[in-house]
Amino acid sequence: MNSFELNKIAGAVLAGALAVVVVNAVADIAVSPSFPEETAYAIDTGEADATASTATAAVEEGPSLGVLLASADVSKGEKVFKKCGACHTVDEGGANKIGPNLYGVLNRAKGAVDGFSYSSALIEKGGDWSYESLDAFLKKPKEYIKGTKMSFNGLKKPTDRADLIGYLRTLGKDDVPLPAAN
Ligand code: HEC
Structure with a gap:
């Protein structure tokens, strides 16, 4: 064997080794799964909702309706009523629009305006519009x-609801006693 042949053999061995390394590397990239450290999308476990409802509960534990009504700002309530004015009139004997006239609605039976065609759902609810039921209705009709x-x-x-109900109260029903403020 001369040195030329030795060189050829060594070269072949090296080339083989290199091929193995390259194939391994390619196979690694192609096959080996790589896991990101954090999940890319959050799974809704409902925990966020839990904190949200705690937050709502905290809000609901705020001042009672009686306390809010006792310090209701009637002129602010009149401004809030602008959200209702497209559908409701509030003057005595006012016309029904998309919704019924609301003059004296406090303590009035639900669905009591003549000539307005209420939903059967509202009629079936029954009872009078108390402070509490108005508050509940206006929160989420x-x-x-x-x-x-x-x-x-x-x-x-x-x-906003207390100011608005305070305003509605001035429309013919200011003698309806406010709920206890405690
Ligand atoms: C898009 C129109 C619309 C808006 C805005 C609207 N209402 Fe109404 N409202 C109605 C309709 C329609 C009814 C009748 C509901 C039914 O029959 O189910 C109604 C019913 C009511 C009733 C029951 C009255 C009764 O005689 O039993 C009250 C109280 C009331 N609305 C208050 C309000 C207040 C306060 C606002 C503003 C915060 C408001 N509404 C905003 C359309 C509206």
Whole structure:
């Protein structure tokens, strides 16, 4: 064997080794699964909801309706009523629009305006519009009366509802005693 042949053999061995390394590397990239450290999408475990409802509960544990009504700002309530004015009049004997006239609605029986065609859901709910039921209805109409045809999302802020109910109270029903403020 001369050195030329030795070189050829050594070269072949090296080339073989190199081929193995390259094939391994390619196979690694192609096959080996790689796991990201964090999941790319969050699975909704409902925990966020739990904290959200805790937050809502905290809000609901705020001042009671009686306390809010006792300090209701009637002129603010009149401004909040602009959200209702497209569908409701509030003057005595006022016309029904998309919704019934709301003059004296406090303590009035639900669905009592003559000539307005209420949903059967509202009629079936029954009872009078007390401070509490108005507050619940205005918070989320569709939740308080499933099937109501009042297309209004509701007023989230307890103070907005109290100011508004305080304003409605001035319309012919200011003698209805406020709920206890405790
Ligand atoms: C898009 C129109 C619309 C808006 C906005 C709207 N309402 Fe109504 N409202 C209605 C309709 C329609 C009804 C009748 C619901 C039914 O029969 O189910 C109704 C019913 C009511 C009733 C029951 C009255 C009764 O005689 O029993 C009250 C109280 C009321 N709305 C208050 C409000 C207040 C306060 C607002 C503003 C925060 C408001 N609504 C916003 C359409 C509306």
